[in-house]
Amino acid sequence: MTEKIHWSSVDLAQLDPKFRIHLINSASGYKSANLIGTRSAEGQDNLAVFSSVIHMGSEPAIFGFLLRPDTVPRHTWSNILSTGVYTINHIHLPMVDAAHRTSLKFPQEVSEFEATGLTALDMDGFAAPYAAESQVQMGMNYLNHYTIAENGTILVVGQVAHLYANAQVLATDGFLQLDQVATVTINGLDGYALPELIQRMPYEKL
Amino acid sequence: MTEKIHWSSVDLAQLDPKFRIHLINSASGYKSANLIGTRSAEGQDNLAVFSSVIHMGSEPAIFGFLLRPDTVPRHTWSNILSTGVYTINHIHLPMVDAAHRTSLKFPQEVSEFEATGLTALDMDGFAAPYAAESQVQMGMNYLNHYTIAENGTILVVGQVAHLYANAQVLATDGFLQLDQVATVTINGLDGYALPELIQRMPYEKL
Numbered sequence: 001m002t003e004k005i006h007w008s009s010v011d012l013a014q015l016d017p018k019f020r021i022h023l024i025n026s027a028s029g030y031k032s033a034n035l036i037g038t039r040s041a042e043g044q045d046n047l048a049v050f051s052s053v054i055h056m057g058s059e060p061a062i063f064g065f066l067l068r069p070d071t072v073p074r075h076t077w078s079n080i081l082s083t084g085v086y087t088i089n090h091i092h093l094p095m096v097d098a099a100h101r102t103s104l105k106f107p108q109e110v111s112e113f114e115a116t117g118l119t120a121l122d123m124d125g126f127a128a129p130y131a132a133e134s135q136v137q138m139g140m141n142y143l144n145h146y147t148i149a150e151n152g153t154i155l156v157v158g159q160v161a162h163l164y165a166n167a168q169v170l171a172t173d174g175f176l177q178l179d180q181v182a183t184v185t186i187n188g189l190d191g192y193a194l195p196e197l198i199q200r201m202p203y204e205k206l
Numbered sequence: 207m208t209e210k211i212h213w214s215s216v217d218l219a220q221l222d223p224k225f226r227i228h229l230i231n232s233a234s235g236y237k238s239a240n241l242i243g244t245r246s247a248e249g250q251d252n253l254a255v256f257s258s259v260i261h262m263g264s265e266p267a268i269f270g271f272l273l274r275p276d277t278v279p280r281h282t283w284s285n286i287l288s289t290g291v292y293t294i295n296h297i298h299l300p301m302v303d304a305a306h307r308t309s310l311k312f313p314q315e316v317s318e319f320e321a322t323g324l325t326a327l328d329m330d331g332f333a334a335p336y337a338a339e340s341q342v343q344m345g346m347n348y349l350n351h352y353t354i355a356e357n358g359t360i361l362v363v364g365q366v367a368h369l370y371a372n373a374q375v376l377a378t379d380g381f382l383q384l385d386q387v388a389t390v391t392i393n394g395l396d397g398y399a400l401p402e403l404i405q406r407m408p409y410e411k412l
Binding site (some may be wrong): 003005006008009012015016017018019020021023024025026027028029030031032033034037054055056059061062063068088091093097100123124135136138146147149150151153157159160161163164165166170171173174175177178183184187189190191193194195196197198199201205 | 213235361398405
């Protein structure tokens with residue numbers, strides 16, 4: 001038998017806070033790796049890494065992401081509230097260093113695009129900037145948010161206004177094979193991992 | 207320049223429904239791959255694959271997952287409401303076939319454990335069954351749920367009562383290096399992929 005370590009809820013509450021943060025952030029499995037792009041009402045671009053973007057429904061096409069008010073990159077939420085739009089951009093292997101550095105605290109007047117070397121791109125008149133290096137990009141219209149009473153996090157819900165995908169990843173049935181463009185995934189708080197497709201299963205509803 | 211395909215919201219609404227489901231399910235990047243275990247009030251075990259488990263906070267340690275009322279494996283939600291507990295269990299490479307088959311529609315009286323060959327395991331008196339084959343397992347106490355007005359999905363929120371991890375994956379700082387036990391990730395609706403850790407970054411808040 002494999003040796004397992006067991007933490008009860010009491011054990012978890014007594015752990016060193018940083019140890020607990022790494023442990024709990026790792027415990028649900030792999031997370032999506034995206035950059036969220038916004039523009040302030042004054043035209044200042046912002047770009048921030050998020051591991052919490054989730055699929056919420058396909059018709060209408062809606063996605064959510066979680067904001068932690070105390071730790072969130074500061075300008076993403078205020079920009080979304082003032083402009084109503086944002087972009088979601090995949091992080092690929094060559095972008096990992098730059099993407100993660102967007103989580104450093106830059107002054108309001110510094111664009112994380114310029115600070116990290118990523119390229120802000122406007123497409124089809126949308127009012128938020130995309131990361132030009134991303135091979136899967138979405139322009140999102142803010143719809144709603146839900147405040148989670150248990151810890152004060154905010155689930156932000158938006159609908160896809162524009163979806164762009166590198167033609168190389170698109171299968172004939174609509175599936176995007178993400179390993180064809182080296183989209184990465186996040187393990188825990190600070191681990192970046194590169195997946196390889198093993199297999200697609202016969203269609204069953206997940 | 208890489209050729210990109212562009213879908214506007216109008217284009218998306220006009221797509222073939224199955225094509226759209228595959229496309230939109232792939233567009234947010236990789237998803238977590240977990241089995242949720244429940245037990246009915248009558249003692250019948252249930253196990254279902256979910257790609258929507260998300261980290262919501264580390265203190266208290268809470269996780270969420272999304273239920274789609276019209277497509278969800280039918281018994282998970284009713285069991286959670288009647289017992290208040292459930293388990294979250296990582297899916298590893300050797301378990302992919304069995305895990306995905308839990309999404310087939312079995313009659314109420316059939317346990318997905320027995321139907322798929324996975325092993326139900328009781329630990330520490332917890333009232334929901336774990337998947338014995340999983341190397342990272344959590345016993346969860348149901349806390350709350352949020353109904354998403356935009357499409358009727360339900361975000362179920364729970365707190366960790368027990369966490370078990372294979373000693374092999376635990377780093378000294380609490381990080382669980384998931385590729386050490388071949389935890390998989392889900393691409394789209396039906397793609398299973400195996401990640402390999404590229405690097406951990408210096409600590410910054412995500």
